Amino acid sequence: MTEYFEVHERDGAARIGELRLAESLTTPSLVERADRRSADGASGGRRETAVLADAGSLWPAERDVPEGDESKLTVLPHRAFPGGTADEVMESFAVDYPEVDYPNAVVVAPETADDYGADGYVLSGAQEFVGHGAGFRDAVVETRSAIPADSALLLPGVATPRNVATLVYAGVDLVDADRAVVAGTQGIYLTTEGRHYLDSLDELPCACPACRQSVSEFDREDCVEHNVNALRAELAVVRERVRAGRLRDYVEGQARHDQWLTAAFREFDQQWTYVEQRTPVVRDAELAATTEDSLRRVEIQRFADRVTSRYRNRFSNPLVLVPCSAKKPYSESQSHGQYHDAIQFRGHKVSMTSPIGVVPQELELTYPAQHYDSAVTGRWSAEEKEFVARVLRRYLERNDYPRVIAHVPDEGYRDVCERVEAALDLDFEYTVEDHPTTTESLANLSSALSDELKYGKRERQHNTVRAIADYQFGERAGDDLFESITMQSRYPKLRVHDDDGEQLAAMVPQYGVLSLTLAGARRWVDSDAPTKRVEIDAFAPHGSVLAPGVVDADEDVRVGDEVVVEGPKAFAVGRASMTGPEMSESTRGIAVSVRHVEEK
Numbered sequence: 001m002t003e004y005f006e007v008h009e010r011d012g013a014a015r016i017g018e019l020r021l022a023e024s025l026t027t028p029s030l031v032e033r034a035d036r037r038s039a040d041g042a043s044g045g046r047r048e049t050a051v052l053a054d055a056g057s058l059w060p061a062e063r064d065v066p067e068g069d070e071s072k073l074t075v076l077p078h079r080a081f082p083g084g085t086a087d088e089v090m091e092s093f094a095v096d097y098p099e100v101d102y103p104n105a106v107v108v109a110p111e112t113a114d115d116y117g118a119d120g121y122v123l124s125g126a127q128e129f130v131g132h133g134a135g136f137r138d139a140v141v142e143t144r145s146a147i148p149a150d151s152a153l154l155l156p157g158v159a160t161p162r163n164v165a166t167l168v169y170a171g172v173d174l175v176d177a178d179r180a181v182v183a184g185t186q187g188i189y190l191t192t193e194g195r196h197y198l199d200s201l202d203e204l205p206c207a208c209p210a211c212r213q214s215v216s217e218f219d220r221e222d223c224v225e226h227n228v229n230a231l232r233a234e235l236a237v238v239r240e241r242v243r244a245g246r247l248r249d250y251v252e253g254q255a256r257h258d259q260w261l262t263a264a265f266r267e268f269d270q271q272w273t274y275v276e277q278r279t280p281v282v283r284d285a286e287l288a289a290t291t292e293d294s295l296r297r298v299e300i301q302r303f304a305d306r307v308t309s310r311y312r313n314r315f316s317n318p319l320v321l322v323p324c325s326a327k328k329p330y331s332e333s334q335s336h337g338q339y340h341d342a343i344q345f346r347g348h349k350v351s352m353t354s355p356i357g358v359v360p361q362e363l364e365l366t367y368p369a370q371h372y373d374s375a376v377t378g379r380w381s382a383e384e385k386e387f388v389a390r391v392l393r394r395y396l397e398r399n400d401y402p403r404v405i406a407h408v409p410d411e412g413y414r415d416v417c418e419r420v421e422a423a424l425d426l427d428f429e430y431t432v433e434d435h436p437t438t439t440e441s442l443a444n445l446s447s448a449l450s451d452e453l454k455y456g457k458r459e460r461q462h463n464t465v466r467a468i469a470d471y472q473f474g475e476r477a478g479d480d481l482f483e484s485i486t487m488q489s490r491y492p493k494l495r496v497h498d499d500d501g502e503q504l505a506a507m508v509p510q511y512g513v514l515s516l517t518l519a520g521a522r523r524w525v526d527s528d529a530p531t532k533r534v535e536i537d538a539f540a541p542h543g544s545v546l547a548p549g550v551v552d553a554d555e556d557v558r559v560g561d562e563v564v565v566e567g568p569k570a571f572a573v574g575r576a577s578m579t580g581p582e583m584s585e586s587t588r589g590i591a592v593s594v595r596h597v598e599e600k
Contacts, residue, residue, distance in 0.1 A: 003103075011242040105122050148586070149581065162192055168247065283560065288373055294374075299367070321392075354384040504519055515575075575595070
């Protein structure tokens with residue numbers, strides 16, 4: 001059982017954790033073996049990371065289990081296996097790790113990883129797969145999937161300032177400075193973008209204490225100190241990115257400095273189950289979509305999938321396709337204000353955008369539709385066109401409209417529309433001349449809708465909350481949960497009530513999702529919509545449910561999901577702070593932030 005490590009924040013597979021030693025260490029972090037430190041310290045004289053105590057390998061000799069203490073993470077006596085070792089050999093020489101009552105770590109290979117009750121797991125053979133995209137992915141995914149969710153993963157001997165962001169993005173919590181130290185002794189100066197030989201540097205591109213001298217005076221001992229400083233500084237940057245929920249944005253740029261790093265995070269994009277399970281469904285952080293790799297992000301793929309498999313259009317008016325805007329939400333932009341004046345609730349507005357695909361007007365606040373920002377050049381790549389066309393086609397195959405009006409410019413948007421028009425044998429009506437906001441174009445749009453009836457405020461509000469429910473809870477959830485309702489307040493702070501006036505839900509503007517009351521949660525449980533449940537022990541939670549109190553949780557629960565909490569003494573509703581599997585496995589941390597609770 002994990003006793004000395006706790007995860008506090010999550011950003012995909014990356015986490016902010018706490019290694020609870022005598023002096024707590026915030027992870028992801030640098031850890032060093034206390035017996036390897038020089039008198040003046042290999043990291044600029046700072047001793048706070050000398051917390052790793054290695055009890056040694058069992059290959060040369062038998063070793064006693066150390067007494068250990070709470071100031072160190074003690075690696076228990078172990079046997080490491082090189083890559084390619086036969087399964088029968090690893091099984092024959094497997095270590096029976098003892099239970100100890102101090103912070104401890106065990107050494108595992110991907111094939112031998114399991115729950116040994118340790119606080120940390122040291123992955124052997126890291127030097128063999130770090131540098132190979134698919135090998136790195138397989139090793140980390142296999143190991144992380146086998147060890148407890150609330151334990152720390154340590155990759156020794158591989159971290160550099162250039163690769164550590166990708167290591168953390170993959171799910172690594174702890175690294176050492178060995179590779180950085182060795183590089184320094186060889187006269188190799190490490191930075192976040194690469195490596196440089198000392199004799200090739202005309203100046204020192206760093207302002208750390210070791211580099212505050214002329215390049216002519218800078219020696220290999222200084223280079224060791226700089227390399228460790230640079231690694232530590234990069235880890236600080238990474239921690240801040242994780243806290244902000246924006247590590248992926250950083251990695252997309254940082255990984256460009258090395259081909260294998262780019263390959264590695266692309267490999268993780270293909271590992272859908274591992275990455276999707278760990279990616280929150282909502283968050284406040286801006287999503288920077290600046291490369292074509294952004295199209296493969298979980299947040300982008302998840303939104304496109306839900307729009308084309310869960311969402312259902314409830315308006316009988318024509319579809320009006322319009323371009324997105326730089327300002328989010330779209331309706332607050334000047335261009336969309338002009339489109340609105342021309343449409344006047346006579347058409348159903350759906351925005352086309354790269355990298356998200358299509359955004360129905362009811363979901364313009366729903367994460368990540370109002371949270372992304374992309375590089376606007378006026379030109380779409382072939383991959384962007386293919387993706388948006390695929391999403392639009394799936395959307396139109398699912399939703400019937402009496403007419404399709406494409407109020408889009410020529411570049412990119414028009415190409416996509418024409419592809420889908422031909423593929424589905426539809427006739428789109430094009431209304432743009434030169435630019436969507438010219439007087440002539442807007443007049444064409446208004447004229448195209450001149451014979452259409454307007455839909456009213458009530459219909460618009462009801463369709464909005466039902467569409468959000470479809471997206472959030474599952475196909476047809478909007479009708480199952482909110483068939484007969486009344487609305488209070490104004491968009492985007494809509495409150496949903498039943499016919500007797502009891503509140504069922506409220507719209508959360510910053511995420512574009514619904515927050516349920518106890519009455520809404522009961523209606524959810526009684527409906528045909530799939531319910532996400534967390535089973536707890538015999539207590540009534542107040543404020544939050546901690547992981548030790550969770551008996552079981554649905555596997556499809558994701559961070560940010562609305563969940564129903566049930567136990568012998570309570571019925572509650574709240575938002576998940578962990579994934580379902582993590583709730584079931586973890587022995588520490590907040591599992592659910594409870595909003596409303598009723599004691600039984």
